[in-house]
Amino acid sequence: MTRSAVTARPVVRARDKRPSAFARWGPAIGLAIALVALWELVVALADIPAYLFPAPSAIVRAAVDDRALLADASLVTATEVVLGLLIAVAVALVIAVALHFSPLLSKTVFPLLIASQTVPVVVLAPILAIAFGYGIVPKLVIVALICFFPVVVNALDGLRSVDPDLPRLMRTLDASRWAIFTRVEFPWALPRLFSGVRVAATYAPIGAVFGEWSGSTDGLGFVMLQATPQLRTALVFAAIVVLTVQSVALFLIVRVLETTTRRGNRR
């Protein structure tokens, strides 16, 4: 061994220079503030009635006045969203792994999966409400139904894109089929799996609210449904704002999970 190889130090990668928080978020926040100000101004100047198009200040007032109602409702919706998403990911993983292991299943079941996505949820939701009642179950079904598909497709693509040399290498290292899956294929597919989950996470709140619209006694969708005929438009908008904040939070949580599982993975 020559000295050059012995003294070789690990390559230290310079951390990507992160822009400051302000440079990163500043423009987006600035634009949002400008738009809200413009909105407030237009509503005040044009004298638009609050039941048609409430000013931001009115929305904030509605949110503060009905904070207890919104808090309870958002907890209900968040539960539906998170549970539904978890069910979707679990089901999607089982399906993706089964299809990956069995070419026959993949040939027979995959067309059915695509067909499942053409079923209009608009039609399905009321039927589910009749079948399962006003409880959480029909919402979970709807959320899971919307969310599982992007996860299956991405997970499957990830599993299929494995460098074929890796399973060969593993076979020469005495790996069983299962060992190849857990040590090579699954970690390889993880980044793709997470892009599927991220897409699913953005669909989930829509599914939950839709489920609530079709029959419920609680939740943000229920609040909107109740407030609209009462012409409490500001409350409807407040519920939308809460839902948006929830969605962004969910998206960020998935992101954090993704980075923690990919610590060393620079593929």
Next chain:
Amino acid sequence: MTPRGAGVSLDGVGHHYGDVDVLRDIAFTVAPQRSLGVVGPSGCGKSTLLSFIAGLADPAEGTVRVGEALDPAARLAACALMPQKDLLLPWRRAIDNATLALENRGVPRKEARARVAPLFERFHLAGFERHWPHELSGGMRQRVAFLRTLVADKDVLLLDEPFGGLDSITRADMQDWLRGVLTVEPRTTVMVTHDVEEALLLCHEVVVLSPRPATVVATISVDLPVRGSRAETVADPEFTAMRARVLSLLSEGVR
């Protein structure tokens, strides 16, 4: 069971992909604990040959024997293959890449790490156990890959252009290092390369293949006296004459 270093023998091995003949009537033998280099033009089916010996596939014609093993599964159990690319798993630390074979056999990760750790010292990788593959230099990655292959503890080592991806300086270092490892701990080795010098430096015998469909042009036994440094060996008139001979055989094969 078979002693450390079973022999390898090929007889009448031929193969084709569709209509394309790749290998034709390949035959050679490697005695236990000896090393054989296979040189040939690129694309002549050298890697395919290794995957046959390794038991990853079976040739269309002929027989491949590793020790007593004839069927692919038994060959797979007897051979360790080091591929051209280092193929380190980016989501495993250096040491956890090296322990793969042990973990695949059901050794708990902690125990596997403990067993592999001393080897890092010997492979001049001490201190890098917990590094991620992307933090290692090319030569170090290659050594981790080689370590992973050795930990599999097989009778036969199959090396597929093990240093092909390295720059010439690192490559020379690695060749010296491998020569040291194989001298201390001889194993039956079949090494595929297109670098004639590498084959002559590291192997007892060299098989020269023709372009596709590959046939054995010549089998040369490299009986060079043991010398100290690489520079001396390479400058040795016997060595240069042999290198010239192999090169001319290679170009003859092209015709």
